[in-house]
Amino acid sequence: MAKDPVRVLVTGAAGQIGYALVPMIARGIMLGPDQPVILHMLDIPPATESLNGVKMELTDAAFPLLKGVVATTDVAEACKDVNIAVMVGGFPRKEGMERKDVMSKNVSIYKAQASALEQHAAKDVKVLVVANPANTNALILKEFAPSIPEKNITCLTRLDHNRALGQVAERLNVPVSTVKNVIIWGNHSSSQYPDVNHAVIDSPDGEKAVRDAVSDDAWLDGEFIKVVQQRGAAIIKARKLSSALSAASSACDHIRDWVLGTPKGSWVSMGVYSDGSYNVPPGIIYSYPVTCANGDWTIVQGLSIDEKSRAKLDATADELVEEKALAYTCISE
Numbered sequence: 001m002a003k004d005p006v007r008v009l010v011t012g013a014a015g016q017i018g019y020a021l022v023p024m025i026a027r028g029i030m031l032g033p034d035q036p037v038i039l040h041m042l043d044i045p046p047a048t049e050s051l052n053g054v055k056m057e058l059t060d061a062a063f064p065l066l067k068g069v070v071a072t073t074d075v076a077e078a079c080k081d082v083n084i085a086v087m088v089g090g091f092p093r094k095e096g097m098e099r100k101d102v103m104s105k106n107v108s109i110y111k112a113q114a115s116a117l118e119q120h121a122a123k124d125v126k127v128l129v130v131a132n133p134a135n136t137n138a139l140i141l142k143e144f145a146p147s148i149p150e151k152n153i154t155c156l157t158r159l160d161h162n163r164a165l166g167q168v169a170e171r172l173n174v175p176v177s178t179v180k181n182v183i184i185w186g187n188h189s190s191s192q193y194p195d196v197n198h199a200v201i202d203s204p205d206g207e208k209a210v211r212d213a214v215s216d217d218a219w220l221d222g223e224f225i226k227v228v229q230q231r232g233a234a235i236i237k238a239r240k241l242s243s244a245l246s247a248a249s250s251a252c253d254h255i256r257d258w259v260l261g262t263p264k265g266s267w268v269s270m271g272v273y274s275d276g277s278y279n280v281p282p283g284i285i286y287s288y289p290v291t292c293a294n295g296d297w298t299i300v301q302g303l304s305i306d307e308k309s310r311a312k313l314d315a316t317a318d319e320l321v322e323e324k325a326l327a328y329t330c331i332s333e
């Protein structure tokens with residue numbers, strides 16, 4: 001029997017990530033090839049014409065799974081009954097800007113949209129915040145939407161996770177699909193800690209630790225970390241625009257694994273509300289290794305953290321605590 005359609009909201013749908021993301025959702029890449037969807041696309045009034053253009057293209061692409069499109073600049077209409085909300089709307093970082101520079105512009109948007117989601121979305125809506133500063137926007141959304149379960153509000157660090165997989169695969173000249181269990185700890189910013197200490201490569205002879213396969217700790221502890229931390233800035237420098245196709249694809253990965261589950265024996269990175277695991281302060285949205293089953297994520301527990309890693313986990317947590325304080329000053333201004 002055909003499944004009922006799932007309503008998926010994409011905010012900032014007329015922007016560059018939106019333009020890459022909506023066809024992926026309509027093709028079943030986010031929720032599976034047998035899951036019909038109704039797309040809700042929100043943008044702001046100056047983008048109305050462009051948003052309508054995207055809607056026309058969705059019609060023209062004749063996606064079999066796409067059962068309806070709501071394209072609007074009315075946030076209440078956009079949020080009505082949505083089951084999944086991918087929050088991309090906001091202002092992107094430009095060349096030379098740090099993520100903190102986009103904070104004041106974006107956190108107030110997330111405060112307002114929190115209320116709209118709370119009032120109009122499905123009670124069990126799953127929220128993924130992509131817009132930067134992603135962790136702190138997600139935290140603000142959580143704080144101002146108290147009736148949405150905190151487990152349902154997450155932010156995107158899967159792009160960083162995928163970047164780390166890509167770097168390891170490129171270095172070893174192996175298919176990226178054979179690399180697993182890297183971890184992104186902390187903030188979606190240059191303070192994040194891409195950690196390969198538990199990562200493995202699948203091979204016909206079994207699993208091999210990435211550290212053994214690479215056999216170059218200096219690279220893994222230096223250049224590798226730097227490249228992943230700075231990849232967003234490198235893309236901006238190269239394209240004069242921030243990453244879009246990789247961000248859209250990673251957003252699909254994040255929701256797909258959350259809803260449909262992670263494969264046995266592997267985990268992914270997600271920005272989730274900290275419960276104090278790994279001695280990270282509670283009350284921030286922090287990227288952890290998680291497994292997903294039955295529509296819920298669970299933080300992977302018990303991984304050993306060496307001294308060098310500890311300092312890195314703490315540094316990115318400190319930045320998030322600072323960002324939280326700064327966000328509250330932006331909101332109250």
Ligand code: NAD
Pocket residue numbers: 011012013014015016017018042043044047088089090091092093109129130131132133134156157159160188242243244247
């Ligand atoms: P973009 O400027 O191309 O698109 C953003 C869209 O949001 C625009 O169409 C704009 O009109 C719209 N918008 C602005 N305010 C809005 C509001 N209040 N409600 C609804 N829509 C609104 O930017 P982009 O390149 O698509 O990037 C979007 C965001 O994603 C940026 O904040 C960027 O920094 C972030 N980003 C995050 C990651 C990640 O991994 N977490 C990766 C890439 C980009």
Ligand code: LMR
Pocket residue numbers: 092093132159231232233235242243
């Ligand atoms: C990215 O990681 O590509 C985005 O967050 C864009 C940015 O500002 O770095």
